Amino acid sequence: MTKDSLVHVVRNTRRDLTGRPGTPAGRELLALAGRLAKVGDAGGAAVWLAGLNRWHNDHGAFIxxxxxxxxxxxxxxxxxxxxxxxTHERLRRAYFRLVRLNRRGELFAFCDPDLVAGGPVPSTTNRIEGGVNADVKRVLDAHRGLTGEHMRRCCEWVVYMKSRDPDPESFVTPECWRAKRTRREEPDGPAPGTETAVQLPTTGVDAYESGFGIRKGWAGRS
Known part of the structure; x- marks a missing residue:
């Protein structure tokens, strides 16, 4: 889990405990959760988890x-x-959410030794959100209303063009270079001799009554 995700964990904790918990246990847990976003390495994660264990030792019977x-x-x-x-169901939920995420290895995933051994691991998702996801969202917004398959292909194209060595010309097949038949342009207006095809006013209807005649002045007012 990245720091951006840790911010969401803090928000969920605050939603359960509110901004001003009414019990000392709630206030301590909220303060502890607020320090999550400041964890930057495995040492900081160990210190934070030690604090979570102390919280449970002090308030385990309470929850x-x-x-x-x-x-x-x-x-x-x-x-x-x-x-x-x-009795303190929301407090329990906030605490056990933190425990569950840590046991699954998701709370401090960016501190995983196996990942860090291959080089520094970004602690935030800014490069993804701003570099890839933002463009995908813009494409979805520009193509809204089209079929799901069409939008899926547009998103795949955006992601492909952000790959290491994109080669868009490789998708061009020989059929794309073949000359296509041009569409015959339709004549503008009715064919000669068919001018009467224009709809005329129905018998008994005054074409120049209010709302039909030529308007002049601002907003049609004479």
Whole structure:
């Protein structure tokens, strides 16, 4: 996971805890999540994870608290038939999201030793978002309304042209160079002798009544 993605993790944590959590555990976890975007290497990631472990040691029992339906029968969850639920459900969700992302190796993916061994790994997705995705989005916007297959091919072409050695001429087949038959231009206006094909006013309709006659002045007002 890049730093840009870590920003989204922080936003999701803030959405669960709000900007001003009402419990010390919530305030500490929000502050800890806010330091995610400052992690830049494996050492910083280790320090941050140590802080997450300390948070669980201090507040693990707190997030395990349950509320029984019998103590709050008016709660919608009780009326839905649930016997109990986690008292601090949103706090638990924020904490276990961080734990889950770390266990899957996604929280600090840019610090992976196997990746860093091949050279520095960008900690943000700016090069992708600004260099490739932005152009793809512009192409989709310019071709909106066309078929999905057409837009897919346009996107593939944009990505191909950003590859290491694009060769667009290799897609030109011999058939493309063959002379094509020109379309016969249609005559402008009715054919000679068919001028009466122009629709005339229906009998009984005054063509110069209000709304049909020649207008003059601003906005048709005389």
């Amino acid at each position: 395990r608290q349950r509320t029984m339906a019998s103590s709050d029968p008016s709660d919608p969850r009780a009326r839905a038939g649930r016997r109990w639920w986690w």
